[in-house]
Amino acid sequence: MGTSWADAVENSPTGPPGNAGIAALKSAYVPPHLRNRPPASSVAAPPSGNDGFANARPTGGSQWPASRPDYGRRGYGGGGRGSGGWGGRDREVNPFGKDDAAAADTEPAFNEQENTGINFDAYEDIAVETSGQNIPPPVTTFAEIDLGDALNLNIKRCKYVKPTPVQRYTIPISLAGRDLMACAQTGSGKTAAFCFPIISGIMRGHIANRPQGTRTVFPLALILSPTRELSVQIHEEARKFSYQTGVRVVVTYGGAPMHQQLRELERGVDILVATPGRLVDLLERAKVSLKMIRYLALDEADRMLDMGFEPQIRKIVEEADMPRPGERQTMLFSATFPKEIQSFHSNRSQVGRVGSSTGLIVQRVEFVREADKRSHLMDLLHAQRDSGIQGKQALTLVFVETKKGADALEHWLCLNEFPATTIHGDRTQQEREFALRSFKSGRTPILVATDVAARGLDIPHVSHVINFDLPNDIDDYVHRIGRTGRAGKSGLATAFFNEKNMSMAKGLGELMKEANQEVPEWLTRFAGRPSYGGAKGRHGGGRFGGRDFRRDSSSNRGGSGHDYYGGGGGGGYGNYGGGMGPGVSSAWD
DNA sequence: AAAAAAG
Numbered sequence: 001m002g003t004s005w006a007d008a009v010e011n012s013p014t015g016p017p018g019n020a021g022i023a024a025l026k027s028a029y030v031p032p033h034l035r036n037r038p039p040a041s042s043v044a045a046p047p048s049g050n051d052g053f054a055n056a057r058p059t060g061g062s063q064w065p066a067s068r069p070d071y072g073r074r075g076y077g078g079g080g081r082g083s084g085g086w087g088g089r090d091r092e093v094n095p096f097g098k099d100d101a102a103a104a105d106t107e108p109a110f111n112e113q114e115n116t117g118i119n120f121d122a123y124e125d126i127a128v129e130t131s132g133q134n135i136p137p138p139v140t141t142f143a144e145i146d147l148g149d150a151l152n153l154n155i156k157r158c159k160y161v162k163p164t165p166v167q168r169y170t171i172p173i174s175l176a177g178r179d180l181m182a183c184a185q186t187g188s189g190k191t192a193a194f195c196f197p198i199i200s201g202i203m204r205g206h207i208a209n210r211p212q213g214t215r216t217v218f219p220l221a222l223i224l225s226p227t228r229e230l231s232v233q234i235h236e237e238a239r240k241f242s243y244q245t246g247v248r249v250v251v252t253y254g255g256a257p258m259h260q261q262l263r264e265l266e267r268g269v270d271i272l273v274a275t276p277g278r279l280v281d282l283l284e285r286a287k288v289s290l291k292m293i294r295y296l297a298l299d300e301a302d303r304m305l306d307m308g309f310e311p312q313i314r315k316i317v318e319e320a321d322m323p324r325p326g327e328r329q330t331m332l333f334s335a336t337f338p339k340e341i342q343s344f345h346s347n348r349s350q351v352g353r354v355g356s357s358t359g360l361i362v363q364r365v366e367f368v369r370e371a372d373k374r375s376h377l378m379d380l381l382h383a384q385r386d387s388g389i390q391g392k393q394a395l396t397l398v399f400v401e402t403k404k405g406a407d408a409l410e411h412w413l414c415l416n417e418f419p420a421t422t423i424h425g426d427r428t429q430q431e432r433e434f435a436l437r438s439f440k441s442g443r444t445p446i447l448v449a450t451d452v453a454a455r456g457l458d459i460p461h462v463s464h465v466i467n468f469d470l471p472n473d474i475d476d477y478v479h480r481i482g483r484t485g486r487a488g489k490s491g492l493a494t495a496f497f498n499e500k501n502m503s504m505a506k507g508l509g510e511l512m513k514e515a516n517q518e519v520p521e522w523l524t525r526f527a528g529r530p531s532y533g534g535a536k537g538r539h540g541g542g543r544f545g546g547r548d549f550r551r552d553s554s555s556n557r558g559g560s561g562h563d564y565y566g567g568g569g570g571g572g573y574g575n576y577g578g579g580m581g582p583g584v585s586s587a588w589d
Numbered sequence: 590a591a592a593a594a595a596g
Contacts, residue, residue, distance in 0.1 A: 226593065254595050277594035284595095308593065402591065425593055451592050472590085 095239040096157050136172035139163065145171055147200045150245040155196075158240055164189035171196055174331060181301070181332040187458055187486035191237045194223070194297045194331050195271075199242050201295065201329075202270050208292070216286055217265045219250075219272035221295035224316070226303040228253040228275050228429060229436060230456040234299060235273045247271060254278045255429030262287060276304070276312035283320050290322040294329060300455045301332035302475065335455075335482055336475040361465075361485035361493050363517045365508060368496040373468060374412060380494065381418055381446070384464065394463040395439060398448045399480050401469035409468065410448045420446035423453050454480045462486065467495040474507035502526060 139145050141162055142155055163171065166184035173180050174197030184190045198221045210218040223238070225231045235251035242249050250269040252261045254277045261278075265287065272279075272288065282288040296317070298304045304313060316322065368376045381396070400406050403424040413420035421435040421444040432452075439447040440459055447453070448468075454476055462484045471477050477495075484491025495508070505526035512519050 228594080258596095275594060277596095281595050303593085306593090312594070454592090 092244065095236070095243055136176045136178075138168040139172055140168060145175060147196055148203055148245075150203070151196065151200055151241065154241050154243050154245070157243070158192075160189075160192070164193075166190055167193045167196070170194070170331075174198075174329065175200065177329060179325070179330045181337070183334060183337055185335045185482050187482070190299070190333050191234055192241065194299075194333060195238050195241045198223075198271060198295045198297070199238075199245055199247050202247050203245055205294070210292055211289075215266065216289045217269050218289050218292040219269045220292055221271040221297070222279075222290065222293050222316075222322075223271065223273045223297045223299065224276060224279070224304055224313075225273070225299040226275070226309065226455060227452055227457075228255055229423075229432065229453070230299065231273050231275050232433075233456070233458060238271060238273060242271070249273060252278045252282060253429075254281075255432075276309055276316060280312050280315050283316065290316070290320045293322050295331070296322070296328055297331040297333065299333050300479075301334040302337050303334070303455060336478055338475065361481055361491045361515075363481065363493045363495070363512050363515060365495040365497050365512065365520060365523055367498060367520075367522060369498050370500065373496055374409070376496065377409075377466065377468060378416065378418075380464075380466065381413075394445065395442065395459065395461050396446045396464040396466060397439075397453065397459075397462050397483050398446060398466045398468050399454065399471070400448060400450060401471070403450055405469065406448045406450055413446060413448070418446055419444045420448055422448040424450040425452055451476060451480075453483070457483060458486060459483060460486060463491055465491065465493045467493070470495055470497060470501045470504055470508075472503065474504065474511060477504070477508065478511070497523065502529075505529075 142152065142160070147155070165188070166182060167189050170180055170182050170193045174194070182190075182193070184193070202220050207220065223231075223234055225234055231251050231253045235249060238249040247270045248268045249271040250261070250264045251273040252265070253275040258278075258281075265272075265282075274282075279288065283290070303309070322328065366376070377398070384394075384396070398409065398420075400409055403426040406422045406424045407426075410420050410422035421438050423432050423435045423439075427435070435444075435447065436453075436457075436459075438444045442461075451471065454471075456479075465481050465484045467477065467480060471480065481491075481493035484493060497504070497508070501508075505523055509519050509523050509527040512523075
């Protein structure tokens with residue numbers, strides 16, 4: 001498999017040694033039965049001197065004071081900074097709405113965690129490993145990192161009391177100007193993890209003047225995500241973090257009229273959140289230039305580096321005017337990373353993993369013949385309706401394989417008086433967004449979805465994920481069930497398994513076993529069949545010919561393993577040495 | 590083989 005395009009994303013072939021070193025963290029979710037084991041930490045990668053932006057000069061008299069004494073004044077953002085920032089006449093809408101009344105000073109701290117939606121206690125015991133040379137140490141409080149007054153106030157407004165593990169480890173790394181690759185779910189505070197350093201860096205960094213007198217805009221940071229809804233979600237969060245910092249965040253995505261997005265862009269943009277297709281369009285129309293990009297963040301990075309996105313990502317990262325690696329900071333985030341992506345990083349990489357919330361999900365798998373799926377689904381829905389689970393705030397997400405299948409199932413559910421809606425790529429963007437809102441609000445507490453909803457979407461109160469059709473890739477399964485058990489809450493995931501899913505038997509069984517779930521005997525039996533067992537992982541059934549590295553490393557337990565040492569990306573994976581021995585071979589260990 | 594992402 002050609003890796004050069006991904007190398008362009010992540011590596012610096014020409015830069016000085018280590019200049020584009022991917023600093024990251026490695027961590028492992030530790031289920032309750034294995035906790036209280038000391039977290040491993042290894043430092044093995046070659047030096048990474050990518051401090052290109054870490055040592056951004058103090059701003060001196062620039063318009064970007066590290067802290068803004070005027071943050072209390074609404075609608076003021078200090079205009080006149082090229083294409084970025086809020087124009088003086090613009091009034092910045094308060095993204096916190098009425099909640100902001102409680103914003104700062106008087107809010108008592110003791111119950112704030114309640115409101116974050118993140119069950120911090122569930123994260124307390126997560127072991128985190130980092131690997132790489134001279135990794136900045138993790139922090140335990142936001143106070144330890146100087147993000148600036150305005151950003152700190154927004155953190156307070158968000159009612160974040162202390163950083164989540166992914167934030168504790170990645171923020172210092174990012175602030176030090178290092179590239180990183182981190183494995184974590186959105187509900188674990190991932191968006192903040194890459195937004196805080198970007199916002200902080202833009203505020204205090206020295207910003208060269210952006211070209212004037214052109215309608216082209218020059219964002220300083222680019223955040224890419226694989227679906228429109230995810231981009232919208234990231235934008236909403238990023239707006240909160242950047243409120244009254246003077247840093248302007250704009251989102252662009254397809255399926256919506258372009259002129260409105262263009263108007264937003266022309267009002268100034270510092271951080272651009274985008275889906276690849278629309279961004280390519282904007283680049284070709286010269287509406288956007290990437291010349292000034294200092295930060296590139298890929299959310300759901302494994303999907304972004306997937307074959308289907310390759311041409312677009314290549315255009316954006318290689319063929320447009322984006323600064324090369326080493327001249328920009330690159331951050332990759334995903335809940336799963338196939339080993340091929342890791343090998344792209346070669347021996348400069350440091351790969352991380354932060355507690356996936358999968359351990360908080362009860363996983364069940366049931367053998368359901370294709371023809372029985374609907375009635376079985378009906379049984380489940382009836383049961384949870386009767387037991388009151390399907391209240392207003394308990395949502396059920398049903399994944400199916402095809403768009404057509406989604407429509408059909410939604411129709412059937414509605415006929416049977418189950419309030420359902422559907423989201424998939426054949427619906428208009430308006431319909432998609434309406435469906436998502438209707439689901440979130442509980443108006444239609446059943447959402448039938450294709451994989452468009454599998455990744456990254458943070459929907460509170462999804463109590464049940466049903467894999468009506470199982471995916472063909474264990475990573476997709478991990479992403480899908482990650483829609484429940486968000487932010488440290490518990491959730492239920494039910495999968496319908498039948499003879500069409502034999503290729504998943506081994507992977508699913510292993511995954512469930514390692515997550516300390518009850519594995520049906522029949523599934524183990526299927527997994528043991530030589531014709532099915534492990535064919536996928538070993539011979540490349542996945543998109544990358546492999547699976548999430550956690551899974552790979554666990555399948556390497558017995559033997560020849562470690563193909564990542566010699567593997568494709570031109571380099572070792574030696575940094576695994578101390579941190580990822582057999583004893584720590586899996587996320588679920 | 591399917592889904593997503595431009596119109």
